[in-house]
Amino acid sequence: MAKNTVSKAYDRVRLARQNGRPTGVDYIENIITGFIELHGDRNYADDEAIVGGIGYLDGRPVTVIAIEKGRNSKERVAHNFGAPHPEGYRKALRLMKQAEKFGRPVICLVDTSGAYCGIGAEERGQGQAIAQCIMEMMALKTPSVSILIGEGGSGGALALAVADRVWMLENAVYSAISPEGCASILWKDASKADEAAESLKLTATDALALGVIEEIIPEQELGKESFYEKLRVKLSREFRELGAMDANELVRQRFERFRNLGVPDMGGKK
Amino acid sequence: MPFIEFLFKPKNELEKGGRQSVQVASADENEPSKPCPNCRKMVPLSQLWANHNTCECGYHFRMNARQRINFICDADTFSEWDAGVTSRDILDFPGYMTKLENTRNACGESEAVVCGRAKIDGEDCCIFVMEPYFMMGSMGTVVGEKITRTFERAIELGLPVVGYTVSGGARMQEGILSLMQMAKTSGAVKRHSEAGLFYLTVITDPTTGGVTASFAMDGDVILAEPGALIGFAGPRVIEQTTRRKLPAGFQKAEFVLEHGFVDAIVPRSTQKATIAQLLKMHAGGERVG
Numbered sequence: 138m139a140k141n142t143v144s145k146a147y148d149r150v151r152l153a154r155q156n157g158r159p160t161g162v163d164y165i166e167n168i169i170t171g172f173i174e175l176h177g178d179r180n181y182a183d184d185e186a187i188v189g190g191i192g193y194l195d196g197r198p199v200t201v202i203a204i205e206k207g208r209n210s211k212e213r214v215a216h217n218f219g220a221p222h223p224e225g226y227r228k229a230l231r232l233m234k235q236a237e238k239f240g241r242p243v244i245c246l247v248d249t250s251g252a253y254c255g256i257g258a259e260e261r262g263q264g265q266a267i268a269q270c271i272m273e274m275m276a277l278k279t280p281s282v283s284i285l286i287g288e289g290g291s292g293g294a295l296a297l298a299v300a301d302r303v304w305m306l307e308n309a310v311y312s313a314i315s316p317e318g319c320a321s322i323l324w325k326d327a328s329k330a331d332e333a334a335e336s337l338k339l340t341a342t343d344a345l346a347l348g349v350i351e352e353i354i355p356e357q358e359l360g361k362e363s364f365y366e367k368l369r370v371k372l373s374r375e376f377r378e379l380g381a382m383d384a385n386e387l388v389r390q391r392f393e394r395f396r397n398l399g400v401p402d403m404g405g406k407k
Numbered sequence: 408m409p410f411i412e413f414l415f416k417p418k419n420e421l422e423k424g425g426r427q428s429v430q431v432a433s434a435d436e437n438e439p440s441k442p443c444p445n446c447r448k449m450v451p452l453s454q455l456w457a458n459h460n461t462c463e464c465g466y467h468f469r470m471n472a473r474q475r476i477n478f479i480c481d482a483d484t485f486s487e488w489d490a491g492v493t494s495r496d497i498l499d500f501p502g503y504m505t506k507l508e509n510t511r512n513a514c515g516e517s518e519a520v521v522c523g524r525a526k527i528d529g530e531d532c533c534i535f536v537m538e539p540y541f542m543m544g545s546m547g548t549v550v551g552e553k554i555t556r557t558f559e560r561a562i563e564l565g566l567p568v569v570g571y572t573v574s575g576g577a578r579m580q581e582g583i584l585s586l587m588q589m590a591k592t593s594g595a596v597k598r599h600s601e602a603g604l605f606y607l608t609v610i611t612d613p614t615t616g617g618v619t620a621s622f623a624m625d626g627d628v629i630l631a632e633p634g635a636l637i638g639f640a641g642p643r644v645i646e647q648t649t650r651r652k653l654p655a656g657f658q659k660a661e662f663v664l665e666h667g668f669v670d671a672i673v674p675r676s677t678q679k680a681t682i683a684q685l686l687k688m689h690a691g692g693e694r695v696g
Contacts, residue, residue, distance in 0.1 A: 269625075272597050275593055292639070311583055312586070338498050400552055
């Protein structure tokens with residue numbers, strides 16, 4: 138791994154946010170065949186910040202849900218820079234429940250600076266939409282893999298990352314708050330973001346060490362055919378293993394996975 | 408029951424210092440009082456304590472966790488779980504240890520949530536109450552674990568859970584692990600729900616961020632206190648992001664009710680009775696079945 142080329146956490150943040158980095162749609166186009174996009178949350182609107190649908194992974198139908206930042210200015214505006222509204226999360230949940238019904242595995246591609254903060258988003262229950270997504274994903278009776286491909290910003294990212302396996306790209310970041318936000322709250326100085334990034338332990342290496350993710354996906358071949366090929370094979374293999382498991386056991390193990398994260402010393406008694 | 412507990416001086420609220428606790432002589436007598444941010448009148452402290460920390464105009468002042476427990480639970484029925492558990496500086500975050508220590512000393516609680524078992528008007532339940540004076544009720548690993556355990560114990564005991572929320576969100580000093588507490592607690596709520604048990608949340612001022620986006624919004628019934636700020640993003644962040652002035656009453660409980668995200672707004676004067684009634688209404692299924 139090109140571990141020494143990027144040493145500082147904030148450099149990773151920059152890389153994770155960099156334009157030109159493959160977005161969710163790139164992954165869908167290169168890994169999935171016959172993708173049919175499905176729109177709308179059946180309640181209010183279609184949120185283009187989240188792209189979802191059904192396609193084939195190695196000939197097997199899968200549901201894919203991606204937070205999409207857009208690849209050029211026009212797309213970025215259309216996809217709201219990958220900042221979903223509640224409708225995006227409700228669409229994602231609808232597609233996950235649909236996948237559960239038909240026994241399809243779910244792939245989530247996460248890349249967001251965070252759920253959109255705006256008046257409409259709050260009016261229509263951003264918190265409730267994320268809460269429901271998290272809770273239902275925890276109990277979903279079909280295998281799921283979430284891949285953090287760029288930015289993993291707070292609850293808006295977690296909403297699509299309560300999966301059986303969570304992977305992170307080498308230069309992706311995953312954090313409860315942006316380094317800028319953290320620096321301005323704690324030190325009243327957003328320019329101390331690089332310091333905050335270091336302290337927040339938001340890199341893939343940190344997440345792996347803390348048990349938050351299972352694997353780091355190397356980036357040397359990022360965006361190349363061989364990169365997608367390897368990822369496709371890896372996903373297929375993972376779903377074969379997860380698919381062999383009884384659905385209730387799958388849910389139990391998923392719960393335990395998250396249950397055991399950050400268990401403090403409770404003084405030895407339960 | 409008589410709310411005798413309210414005669415005791417609320418420890419945190421008044422010892423906090425700062426602008427609000429400056430004692431100004433009220434118009435009629437030389438009694439200690441504090442200004443109500445809503446009606447601007449000086450409210451005598453004795454009157455405040457007698458009315459569960461509310462002003463006669465209806466404004467609900469903040470309440471610490473112990474005050475709430477005394478207010479809502481039947482006398483001497485609360486037994487605490489995991490008392491005294493404190494956070495560690497897992498990420499080696501600059502200044503966190505000092506901050507924790509200072510907060511513990513100033514607030515008197517060891518962490519931002521108090522959990523246990525109690526009776527409310529005779530109804531057995533598990534209860535968690537978040538503490539606004541402990542780092543604004545932020546959720547780190549201890550808060551996540553204590554709340555998760557409350558639900559797990561409630562499942563074992565076959566009891567409902569009553570949860571009071573107040574929180575600024577995930578505790579950034581515990582980084583990604585604090586974010587994971589949203590998933591952990593939600594998983595526990597889901598299991599409790601699948602066991603057919605009742606979960607009631609009371610959202611108090613302010614509840615935002617990761618707590619709104621997890622167990623606060625997961626209740627079978629969601630109550631809110633009048634005027635409570637309830638949202639995912641905080642109002643200042645939204646104003647900065649959108650560069651728009653926020654509408655009057657934005658994210659207040661009344662606004663959230665109007666938009667369909669809470670079941671009812673219940674003032675403290677009728678809160679205990681409402682919670683007790685809801686608990687009684689949900690007690691049947693479990694016992695008959």
